Amino acid sequence: MMFQLHKSLNQKINLPPEFGVELFLKREDEIHPFVSGNKYRKLKYNIEEAQKKGFKKLLTFGGAYSNHIAAVAYAGHMFGFETLGIIRGDELKDRIDDNATLSFAKNHGMQFEFVTREAYRTDKLINDYQDYYIIPEGGTNVLAVKGCEEILTEMDVDFNYICTSVGTGGTVSGLINCSQPSQQVLGFPALKGSFLQEDISKFVSKPNWKLITDYHFGGYAKINLELIRFINAFKEQQHIQLDPVYTGKMMFGIFDLIQKGYFPKGSRILAIHTGGLQGIEGMNNTLKQKNLPLIE
Numbered sequence: 251m252m253f254q255l256h257k258s259l260n261q262k263i264n265l266p267p268e269f270g271v272e273l274f275l276k277r278e279d280e281i282h283p284f285v286s287g288n289k290y291r292k293l294k295y296n297i298e299e300a301q302k303k304g305f306k307k308l309l310t311f312g313g314a315y316s317n318h319i320a321a322v323a324y325a326g327h328m329f330g331f332e333t334l335g336i337i338r339g340d341e342l343k344d345r346i347d348d349n350a351t352l353s354f355a356k357n358h359g360m361q362f363e364f365v366t367r368e369a370y371r372t373d374k375l376i377n378d379y380q381d382y383y384i385i386p387e388g389g390t391n392v393l394a395v396k397g398c399e400e401i402l403t404e405m406d407v408d409f410n411y412i413c414t415s416v417g418t419g420g421t422v423s424g425l426i427n428c429s430q431p432s433q434q435v436l437g438f439p440a441l442k443g444s445f446l447q448e449d450i451s452k453f454v455s456k457p458n459w460k461l462i463t464d465y466h467f468g469g470y471a472k473i474n475l476e477l478i479r480f481i482n483a484f485k486e487q488q489h490i491q492l493d494p495v496y497t498g499k500m501m502f503g504i505f506d507l508i509q510k511g512y513f514p515k516g517s518r519i520l521a522i523h524t525g526g527l528q529g530i531e532g533m534n535n536t537l538k539q540k541n542l543p544l545i546e
């Protein structure tokens with residue numbers, strides 16, 4: 251999959267000197283305007299594989315704000331695939347045009363099938379779609395992990411910690427595989443669930459990683475006032491936009507851990523900005539309905 255990619259740079263985050271650590275953010279969110287961050291990395295070898303095997307159609311799965319759905323729609327459009335999204339949440343069927351993610355996907359040619367949350371989990375669905383190249387939910391499979399192994403480069407070997415947000419675990423798996431043995435990889439799950447530890451273990455064979463499970467804010471796409479305020483303050487101070495579903499929670503966690511003295515003095519920390527900014531519009535619509543402040 252050969253998009254013109256921008257370079258992702260490591261940007262220094264300004265911290266008070268008394269924090270005693272250095273923090274950089276790898277701007278993977280800037281590599282492509284629509285297939286941003288880790289979703290580009292995860293699709294790259296899957297698209298190549300689909301092309302190689304002669305598939306004309308892609309099928310994948312996702313929910314209302316899914317960065318993955320947006321990315322597959324766009325990549326399919328670019329590379330001449332028909333795309334079908336199986337969308338969790340039957341109630342979204344009549345609200346495509348009110349949903350920023352789904353209307354973006356629709357405008358890039360994606361067809362949808364809306365299923366109830368119960369039906370979503372069944373494998374039976376898949377038997378009906380033999381002529382589709384199937385990309386699992388969140389895009390995680392062996393080829394996705396291989397793509398994520400390209401996130402770290404030689405310029406990153408001196409960091410002591412590599413941090414990323416975790417959804418299905420593909421990204422953190424790729425980072426673990428390409429990390430140095432001297433580095434510790436910390437994953438910050440954006441959802442509740444004990445299955446992640448096991449899922450990640452299927453893709454990696456190194457021991458230098460850990461999940462930090464205290465910063466999911468109640469679950470996937472759940473958010474509160476404290477998190478909104480943090481994301482807005484971070485933008486004001488660092489001039490970097492974080493997303494509310496993934497990177498905002500990770501960065502909140504990193505700041506909290508720094509202040510609690512988790513990282514030894516002098517540590518050099520690299521956090522990955524995995525993108526996800528397309529989801530902000532949809533989240534703001536929800537926040538508006540709840541009378542909460544918006545993500546600025």
Ligand SMILES: *Cc1c(COP(=O)(O)O)cnc(C)c1O
Pocket residue numbers: 287288289317318388390415416417418419420421422493496497524525526527
């Ligand atoms: C999908 C996504 C993640 C989670 O990636 P996994 O490989 O599923 O763990 C993290 N951050 C952003 C912005 C994402 O869109």
